[in-house]
Amino acid sequence: MPKECKRKTSKDLGLSGSETSESQRVERRTAGKSPRICDELLEKTAQIGASSKIGAPAVMDERRVPQVTITPEGSGSSREMQQGDWDDVVDVKLRRKLSNSSISSTESSIARSESEDDLLSDNETKSKGIITLEHLVETGENKSWGKLKAFVHWPLSAAHKRKLSWVQLAGHKGNFKAGDEGTILKKFSENEMQCFEKLTDDTLLPFVPGYYGVVKKEGESFLRMTDLLANFDLPNVMDCKMGARTYLEEELVRARERPKPREDLYNKMVEVDSDGPTPQEHSQRGITKPRYMQWRETMSSTNTLGFRIEGTKKSDGTCRTDFKKTRSKQAVIQVFKDFTGGDINITKSYLSRLMAIQQALKTSEFFKRHEVIGSSLLFIHDHTGKAEVWIIDFGKTTAIPEGMMLKHDIPWQEGNREDGYLWGLENLIQTLESVSTEGTSEKTCYSVSKENS
Numbered sequence: 001m002p003k004e005c006k007r008k009t010s011k012d013l014g015l016s017g018s019e020t021s022e023s024q025r026v027e028r029r030t031a032g033k034s035p036r037i038c039d040e041l042l043e044k045t046a047q048i049g050a051s052s053k054i055g056a057p058a059v060m061d062e063r064r065v066p067q068v069t070i071t072p073e074g075s076g077s078s079r080e081m082q083q084g085d086w087d088d089v090v091d092v093k094l095r096r097k098l099s100n101s102s103i104s105s106t107e108s109s110i111a112r113s114e115s116e117d118d119l120l121s122d123n124e125t126k127s128k129g130i131i132t133l134e135h136l137v138e139t140g141e142n143k144s145w146g147k148l149k150a151f152v153h154w155p156l157s158a159a160h161k162r163k164l165s166w167v168q169l170a171g172h173k174g175n176f177k178a179g180d181e182g183t184i185l186k187k188f189s190e191n192e193m194q195c196f197e198k199l200t201d202d203t204l205l206p207f208v209p210g211y212y213g214v215v216k217k218e219g220e221s222f223l224r225m226t227d228l229l230a231n232f233d234l235p236n237v238m239d240c241k242m243g244a245r246t247y248l249e250e251e252l253v254r255a256r257e258r259p260k261p262r263e264d265l266y267n268k269m270v271e272v273d274s275d276g277p278t279p280q281e282h283s284q285r286g287i288t289k290p291r292y293m294q295w296r297e298t299m300s301s302t303n304t305l306g307f308r309i310e311g312t313k314k315s316d317g318t319c320r321t322d323f324k325k326t327r328s329k330q331a332v333i334q335v336f337k338d339f340t341g342g343d344i345n346i347t348k349s350y351l352s353r354l355m356a357i358q359q360a361l362k363t364s365e366f367f368k369r370h371e372v373i374g375s376s377l378l379f380i381h382d383h384t385g386k387a388e389v390w391i392i393d394f395g396k397t398t399a400i401p402e403g404m405m406l407k408h409d410i411p412w413q414e415g416n417r418e419d420g421y422l423w424g425l426e427n428l429i430q431t432l433e434s435v436s437t438e439g440t441s442e443k444t445c446y447s448v449s450k451e452n453s
């Protein structure tokens, strides 16, 4: 049986895709007044003209934010992202990175890191919030992909190509495309595909997005997975990067053996802290990847709490990705309070889901045998009170050698491959407990003082 048949279908999972849910999403447009509103959203708002065929006004109630906006190809309702834009976004360097991600499992991951060392990335290629995803047309060419076990045949014709307004809080722009029936497509990575396949019969399965195999479109390959936002109405979304270490040991070894200072990382560091680089780094105007990643860890809560906030998007359309210096527990609590709007029920739902994840991790065979680097917990809730947490991004989750087993809650020393994931999760749970307690006491204080006044 093809792999995708063994998995639940998106309908089984209750994913959107019905005409109703799609039509509900059409015409959701917004304009925000907050200075923190996503760049993409502002651009899109500016581009929504009077000629809009679906009648979206240039300025709408700022609470009406697009969660998933699907427009027919060529509707011209607003200036949606076109192929040319895609070409701009995915520049040559990023294309190289993406094609590198398709190397076979037999090729060493060190080779992957080596080629990635040559890359420059900058803020323009990083996603910061609401983006437009394109549907692509399946080509079915390139026989080398025939070896992929779970090749999904794509029924869409060009006439049915649609576009999807979507939230991407981290990662590079261009890594995702719209799927159908409540799914999205993520740029293919052999490593991530192997993780999804191994997770099929693991206790973590209920906490990772449904995986429906590899699809090939327009000459590129993608992993098809559940769009975790699909069943929410104007979702609030937060990405927390888990673990006390955010780079692979092999990246460290590489940088030691063949240091490759990167100017883009130097610029990103200086933007946050002009005193961050050493005199030598200043003079060469370059910083190696692990050095940058370590600096990110110490500036944020990664080192102190074992997780950090990467980005948030709220239902009012405001997006924030400026958490590089959000380090103290109190600062993190504040972000969570703002994110949940002080809603105790939402906070409690998140807490119970986190505890369920913690339990599953403790019994997971997959988790024991994988160094989990750069993976995130994605928090999603909406006004209906629904709140979920999902484990996402296995791009850098790596199997450890036979016979080795990780604890995930002890300090990292080079060679032990420990990632601090469970330690971070425990701290995250405690943080949410503080949010819950402080939220309750604040409300109590408020009602008491109100009664007294």
Ligand SMILES: Nc1ncnc2c1ncn2[C@@H]1O[C@H](COP(=O)(O)OP(=O)(O)OP(=O)(O)O)[C@@H](O)[C@H]1O
Pocket (backbone or CB within 6 Å): 167, 168, 169, 170, 171, 172, 175, 184, 209, 225, 226, 227, 228, 229, 237, 239, 374, 376, 378, 392, 393, 394, 395
């Ligand atoms: N299955 C999903 N459903 C809904 N949103 C998702 C899903 N997977 C990822 N996202 C969104 O996309 C963002 C980036 O995801 P992810 O970390 O998997 O991408 P990436 O390109 O591998 O990132 P990085 O380059 O940081 O490793 C997340 O922060 C989240 O907003």
Ligand SMILES: O=P(O)(O)O[C@@H]1[C@H](O)[C@H](O)[C@@H](OP(=O)(O)O)[C@H](OP(=O)(O)O)[C@H]1O
Pocket (backbone or CB within 6 Å): 116, 119, 120, 121, 126, 246, 268, 289, 293, 296, 374, 396
């Ligand atoms: O968050 P920032 O400050 O923008 O820094 C990026 C972030 O740490 C990413 O996790 C990392 O990608 P990986 O996790 O895939 O290594 C990326 O490396 P890159 O520039 O080499 O893509 C960094 O630039």
